[in-house]
Amino acid sequence: MDEKRVIREKMFLELKNLEKEEKERRNAVIREKLFSNINFKDANFIMCYVSKPYEVDTWRIIKQSLEMGKKIAVPCVLKGERLMVPALILDHKELSLGPYGVYQPHPDNIRQVDLNQLDLILVPGIAFDKEGNRLGHGKGYFDRFLKKVPRHVRIMGLAYEFQILPKLPVSQKDFPISSLIYG
Numbered sequence: 001m002d003e004k005r006v007i008r009e010k011m012f013l014e015l016k017n018l019e020k021e022e023k024e025r026r027n028a029v030i031r032e033k034l035f036s037n038i039n040f041k042d043a044n045f046i047m048c049y050v051s052k053p054y055e056v057d058t059w060r061i062i063k064q065s066l067e068m069g070k071k072i073a074v075p076c077v078l079k080g081e082r083l084m085v086p087a088l089i090l091d092h093k094e095l096s097l098g099p100y101g102v103y104q105p106h107p108d109n110i111r112q113v114d115l116n117q118l119d120l121i122l123v124p125g126i127a128f129d130k131e132g133n134r135l136g137h138g139k140g141y142f143d144r145f146l147k148k149v150p151r152h153v154r155i156m157g158l159a160y161e162f163q164i165l166p167k168l169p170v171s172q173k174d175f176p177i178s179s180l181i182y183g
Helices: 002-017 020-036 037-043 059-067 143-144
Strands: 045-048 069-079 083-091 094-097 104-105 120-123 128-129 154-159 179-182
Touching: 002 128, 020 037, 020 059, 020 154, 037 143, 037 154, 045 059, 059 069, 069 104, 069 143, 083 104, 083 143, 120 143, 128 154
Parallel strands: 045 069, 045 120, 120 154, 154 179
Antiparallel strands: 069 083, 094 104
16 A cells, blocks of 8 residues: 555645646646547536546536536535535535535535436546556545446546556555546
């Protein structure tokens, strides 16, 4: 697990040092690739992570997806239960700061979504490899959640090109993604 910690530290440094203009250019490329992707186009109900400042920006993806008429759910962490559930949002303005500094619906306004309704899940990662493995923040919320997702649901990572490594260390707890969009 030490190898994962070293990769996380290196990637956090690169992510946090990405210049604002370069970050926005890459985010625009990722949005363009995502919005033209067949899995995105065909999806009616998308679960999308809400990005932290150093991650691939999903705030605009969420806003534009809602404007396109897609249903959007975001991850909602139930920290005491060590669980994550998809929660329907109707507007990105519904989100407030939750556990681990991630925006999510207020606990009084969680509209939980049945996993069978989802068509596509957009997941974050600190690093990815070409075999579909992802390295998250290390708390295991996404991996535990993804293991419960029905097989018909596509799982897509969003990343900057430098986050893609030749090979990541993996354990039995790790859950792979179906595809990756990067810029």
